[in-house]
Amino acid sequence: MADSLKPTPLLEQHQQLNARMMGFGGWNMPVQYEGITVEHQNVRQKVGMFDISHMGKFLLQGDNLRQKLQPLVPSDLSQLEPGQAKYSVFLNEQAGIIDDLIFYFEGFTESGAETGKLIVNASTTAKDKAWLLEHVSAEAIGFEDVSDSLVLIAVQGPDAIATLQRFTPTDLTAIRNYRHQSGTILEQPAWFARTGYTGEDGFEVMVDPETGKKLWQTLLDAGVSPCGLGARDTLRLEAAMALYGQDINDTTTPYEAGLGWLVNVDQGEFIGQDILQKQKADGPPRKLVALEMQGRHIARHDYPVLVNDQEVGIVTSGSFSPTLGKAIALAYVPTAYAKSGTEVSVLIRKKSQQATVVKKPFYRRPKA
Amino acid sequence: MSFEYPENLKYMDSHEYVRLEGEVATVGISAFAIDQLGDIVFIELPEVGDELSQGDVMGNIESVKAVEDIYAPINGTVLECNTAIADAPEQLADDPYTNGWLLKIKVSEAAALDKAMTASEYQAKVEG
Numbered sequence: 001m002a003d004s005l006k007p008t009p010l011l012e013q014h015q016q017l018n019a020r021m022m023g024f025g026g027w028n029m030p031v032q033y034e035g036i037t038v039e040h041q042n043v044r045q046k047v048g049m050f051d052i053s054h055m056g057k058f059l060l061q062g063d064n065l066r067q068k069l070q071p072l073v074p075s076d077l078s079q080l081e082p083g084q085a086k087y088s089v090f091l092n093e094q095a096g097i098i099d100d101l102i103f104y105f106e107g108f109t110e111s112g113a114e115t116g117k118l119i120v121n122a123s124t125t126a127k128d129k130a131w132l133l134e135h136v137s138a139e140a141i142g143f144e145d146v147s148d149s150l151v152l153i154a155v156q157g158p159d160a161i162a163t164l165q166r167f168t169p170t171d172l173t174a175i176r177n178y179r180h181q182s183g184t185i186l187e188q189p190a191w192f193a194r195t196g197y198t199g200e201d202g203f204e205v206m207v208d209p210e211t212g213k214k215l216w217q218t219l220l221d222a223g224v225s226p227c228g229l230g231a232r233d234t235l236r237l238e239a240a241m242a243l244y245g246q247d248i249n250d251t252t253t254p255y256e257a258g259l260g261w262l263v264n265v266d267q268g269e270f271i272g273q274d275i276l277q278k279q280k281a282d283g284p285p286r287k288l289v290a291l292e293m294q295g296r297h298i299a300r301h302d303y304p305v306l307v308n309d310q311e312v313g314i315v316t317s318g319s320f321s322p323t324l325g326k327a328i329a330l331a332y333v334p335t336a337y338a339k340s341g342t343e344v345s346v347l348i349r350k351k352s353q354q355a356t357v358v359k360k361p362f363y364r365r366p367k368a
Numbered sequence: 369m370s371f372e373y374p375e376n377l378k379y380m381d382s383h384e385y386v387r388l389e390g391e392v393a394t395v396g397i398s399a400f401a402i403d404q405l406g407d408i409v410f411i412e413l414p415e416v417g418d419e420l421s422q423g424d425v426m427g428n429i430e431s432v433k434a435v436e437d438i439y440a441p442i443n444g445t446v447l448e449c450n451t452a453i454a455d456a457p458e459q460l461a462d463d464p465y466t467n468g469w470l471l472k473i474k475v476s477e478a479a480a481l482d483k484a485m486t487a488s489e490y491q492a493k494v495e496g
Contacts, residue, residue: 031433032406035406035407036406036407036432036433037407037432230406230432230433234432296409296410296430297410297412297430298409298410298430298435300435319432320407320409320410320430320432322407322432327409349428
């Protein structure tokens with residue numbers, strides 16, 4: 001199986017660290033190095049890094065780029081300033097989520113064309129590419145897929161910016177949250193985005209493979225903890241960030257998934273708009289909620305959620321939260337049971353285990 | 369990475385070990401399996417007095433990553449469960465073979481262990 005998986009440019013680095021590897025989205029990826037809990041705590045308390053080179057990366061350039069992409073997303077792109085990023089989704093006609101993504105608007109070329117980047121999930125890269133090019137021509141948006149040719153390293157945690165700053169002359173503190181900028185690192189071209197998937201502050205850095213290898217080693221030598229997909233999952237779950245294919249998919253709408261904040265339902269026309277307008281008015285039939293388990297049992301993907309012994313919903317993600325010391329989960333339940341404080345149960349190996357609906361996220365980083 | 373596999377134990381395909389002393393089998397999980405599971409947060413064990421048949425699911429181990437079944441390695445009756453380790457499963461990795469035992473079974477048919485692996489056979493299987 002491992003033979004058919006794509007290696008990231010940093011595969012040798014992971015092997016040198018004795019990482020445990022697994023297939024993820026068609027890539028051979030590190031799950032853990034030292035251990036999920038240790039890596040998780042390192043990101044919460046100090047700084048960790050993740051090889052996220054598997055993510056889909058598209059470079060875009062064209063006249064009125066934002067306007068051309070606008071019908072594909074429910075968010076308003078016209079208000080984006082150069083250097084600003086926007087989390088959004090591609091929707092199908094039923095307002096189901098084809099993928100979640102970040103659009104990074106860069107600015108204007110000398111001839112006035114707009115440039116930007118799209119970063120999407122690894123497992124959906126081919127699907128996103130097909131969807132995008134079905135609705136806009138590759139020429140019109142200067143589409144270039146650099147998914148396999150560039151390295152992306154996420155550096156996350158309270159010490160992330162101070163650590164990364166030692167290796168770049170680009171003033172990182174001047175790049176605000178959800179902003180991005182090109183610069184250099186280790187004297188090579190780099191692109192810095194103050195975005196991430198852990199609930200911590202930090203940057204995602206895009207570089208060429210050679211620089212990527214050097215940067216990985218440099219950060220390792222600087223004491224940054226290498227972290228795998230295992231810790232990435234527990235961190236993002238504590239931050240109640242949706243995982244595509246698990247918490248959101250082609251049948252879940254943004255309002256159901258708690259992503260209503262990214263929808264601007266009254267902007268121009270976009271795919272899925274009529275369904276979202278209706279759901280905005282009537283409320284969605286079900287909602288993705290946060291559950292805190294009362295015992296130590298872990299509710300996992302696909303376990304049924306019960307109310308009065310009747311199956312009403314389904315767990316989409318679940319794990320043990322190292323920060324809270326409790327088992328936590330995300331689950332879809334009918335809107336009537338979505339209020340925080342509602343008592344439900346989860347069927348775990350034929351026994352029902354009590355859980356409470358709590359406010360999202362489970363973890364929010366302390367304000368600096 | 370190489371782990372310790374005491375010679376006086378028998379090992380199952382499903383990674384349980386058995387220490388047979390007279391009629392009593394002490395059962396636990398191999399160091400290799402514990403390492404594979406990663407951060408263990410919860411262990412579910414059978415009740416004292418439960419009748420077990422070889423191959424039955426008799427409990428579970430939850431780790432941050434996944435949940436795995438624990439199988440009865442032998443026919444018999446549960447004599448005792450290690451509640452100390454069930455309450456502090458994170459300590460399992462430190463000492464899987466002595467303080468980290470999971471349960472003691474009064475064996476009704478010891479012949480079932482004939483097919484179990486020796487330490488060297490098990491090590492060769494899991495560590496190649």
